[in-house]
Amino acid sequence: MRITLWGVRGSLPTPISSDIIEQKIKKALGLAKPGDIATPAAVEAFVSALPLSVRGTYGGNSTCIEVTSDSGELIIIDCGSGLKALGRKMMDRGFARGDSSASIFLTHTHWDHIQGIPFFLPFYIKGNRFSIYSPFPDIKARLDHQQVFTHFPVTLDQMEATKEFFFFRHDSELHLGDTRILCKRMPHPGGAFGYRIEENGRVFVFTSDCEFNINEVEHIDEYEDFFIGADVLIFDAQYTFKESIDKFDYGHSSASIAIDIAGRFKCRRLVLFHHEPDYDDEMLDDLLINARTYLAMKSTRIHDMEIDIAREGMEIQL
Ligand SMILES: [Zn+2]
Ligand SMILES: [Zn+2]
Numbered sequence: 001m002r003i004t005l006w007g008v009r010g011s012l013p014t015p016i017s018s019d020i021i022e023q024k025i026k027k028a029l030g031l032a033k034p035g036d037i038a039t040p041a042a043v044e045a046f047v048s049a050l051p052l053s054v055r056g057t058y059g060g061n062s063t064c065i066e067v068t069s070d071s072g073e074l075i076i077i078d079c080g081s082g083l084k085a086l087g088r089k090m091m092d093r094g095f096a097r098g099d100s101s102a103s104i105f106l107t108h109t110h111w112d113h114i115q116g117i118p119f120f121l122p123f124y125i126k127g128n129r130f131s132i133y134s135p136f137p138d139i140k141a142r143l144d145h146q147q148v149f150t151h152f153p154v155t156l157d158q159m160e161a162t163k164e165f166f167f168f169r170h171d172s173e174l175h176l177g178d179t180r181i182l183c184k185r186m187p188h189p190g191g192a193f194g195y196r197i198e199e200n201g202r203v204f205v206f207t208s209d210c211e212f213n214i215n216e217v218e219h220i221d222e223y224e225d226f227f228i229g230a231d232v233l234i235f236d237a238q239y240t241f242k243e244s245i246d247k248f249d250y251g252h253s254s255a256s257i258a259i260d261i262a263g264r265f266k267c268r269r270l271v272l273f274h275h276e277p278d279y280d281d282e283m284l285d286d287l288l289i290n291a292r293t294y295l296a297m298k299s300t301r302i303h304d305m306e307i308d309i310a311r312e313g314m315e316i317q318l
Contacts, residue, residue, distance in 0.1 A: 001179070001199050001318050002068045003232065007061035007082020008310035010208070010238045010252070010274035011112050014060040020280060027054050052311060053281035059312025061085070062112035063208055063274065065234070069199050071177040074102040077195060077206055082312065083116025090122050098127030098161075103176060105168070105183075106134045107208060108192035109142040117143060118152045120159075128161035133168040135183055135193050140165045184226040186210035188251040196226050202318040205230040205267070208274045211251045212261060213244070220261065227265035231318050234310065235262065237272035237287070255291040255307075262305060263298065269306040271316075284309055 007013075028050055036046035047055050062080030069075065076086065087095075094100045100122070107113055122128050136142060140156075147156045156163070168174060170185040170193055182196040186207055194207030205227055212220070227233065238252035255272050262270040272291060275284055288309040295307055308314075 001070060001197065001202060001204060003204060003316040003318065004066040004068075004086075005059075005064075005082075005310050005312060005314040006066060006086045007064035007078075007080040007116070008059050008273055008275060008312055008314075009062050009080075009112075010236070010276060011062070012277045013062050013081040013112070013115075014277045016057050016060060024054055051285065053285045057281050057312075058275060058284050058309065061312060062115065063107075064116060065206060067197060067204065069177060069179045071179070071199075073176045073179055075176070075179070075181075075197070076102055076104045078107055078113045078208070079104065079116045079120065080112050080114070081116045081119075084119040087116075087120040087122050091125075095122035095125060095128055098125040101129040101131075104130055104132045105181070105195050106132065106136075106139065107186075107194065107206075108188065108190065109136065109139070110190070110192075110209065111146075113209070114143060114146055117156070118147055118154065123159040123161045123163070126160040130161055130163045131166060132163055133166045133174070133183075135168050135170045135185070136191070137167050139167075182226060184223065187212065187216045189249070192251075194226060196230070199318075203230045203232075204316075204318055205233045208234070208236050209251060210236050210253055211244075211249070212253050212257045213248060217257070217260075220264065223261075224265060227261060227267060229265070230262075230267040232269045232271060232316055233258075233262050233267040234271045234273045236274045237291070238274045238276045240287070240290075243276075255287060256294050259291060259295050259298070259305075259307065263295075267305065269308065269316075271308045271310050271314075273310040275310070 061082035063078040064082030065077040067075040173182045180198045186192045188209045192209040197204045235258040237255040239254045241254045244254040
């Protein structure tokens with residue numbers, strides 16, 4: 001399967017400011033030697049070798065993940081503001097004709113996970129078909145509520161694609177072609193759910209918006225079936241360890257607990273996700289460095305595990 005990250009920011013879409021762009025330009029120019037900018041080719045090579053936090057950004061759009069199975073099923077997990085750009089890409093791929101289909105799995109309905117829907121162009125094209133899965137039985141009403149006339153001029157029903165809603169009970173599984181999908185309840189205010197997607201022996205686990213605090217960790221073995229042996233685990237790491245204590249019950253985890261859980265359940269690659277809106281790119285660089293240091297220090301480390309940090313546009317082939 002192929003996984004593409006269209007939105008990685010937590011809680012609130014966070015556009016990069018003009019001041020920060022200026023700082024990045026100054027930093028890049030400060031690093032350049034005369035030969036680095038002598039020709040267009042030299043500029044290209046110089047810029048592409050700069051760290052992401054200098055030449056670009058981890059991204060400001062809220063949660064949206066695209067998964068394409070080996071058998072060609074298109075699966076979208078969450079519909080945050082990143083959904084808008086995915087929708088444009090889907091239009092280029094055939095959804096503009098109105099004869100295409102996809103499945104959408106929603107973790108929960110906090111705004112940062114659904115706010116891209118009113119701007120999702122494939123929903124406006126008659127003939128497209130979408131299956132929308134959620135463990136919330138009132139999911140249709142929740143999405144309708146976002147598009148009442150006082151909040152948006154077009155209702156969900158006026159978006160002419162066919163949208164079918166399916167109740168997906170937590171701790172149950174369903175199959176789309178050769179893909180097996182498991183749903184698991186996560187600790188988060190108002191409830192949220194994670195998804196484990198398996199195909200051809202490969203495992204992708206996605207759980208954003210989950211708070212594995214000291215109480216939850218006491219019965220972590222209840223999550224074994226969900227996390228075990230993931231080739232890729234995308235996990236909520238919005239807070240530093242200190243913030244996770246100061247913000248007890250806010251609903252998010254830290255990189256250190258993500259590493260503990262990924263290690264315990266023998267996950268191969270951990271991707272830190274749902275970035276704090278107040279964190280700039282340098283702070284996210286630090287988050288990754290600290291996470292890798294913590295992993296290296298862990299005396300209970302029992303296998304090699306990679307740690308990455310999510311960025312918009314990141315693609316993972318499994
Ligand atoms: Zn969120
Ligand atoms: Zn949430």
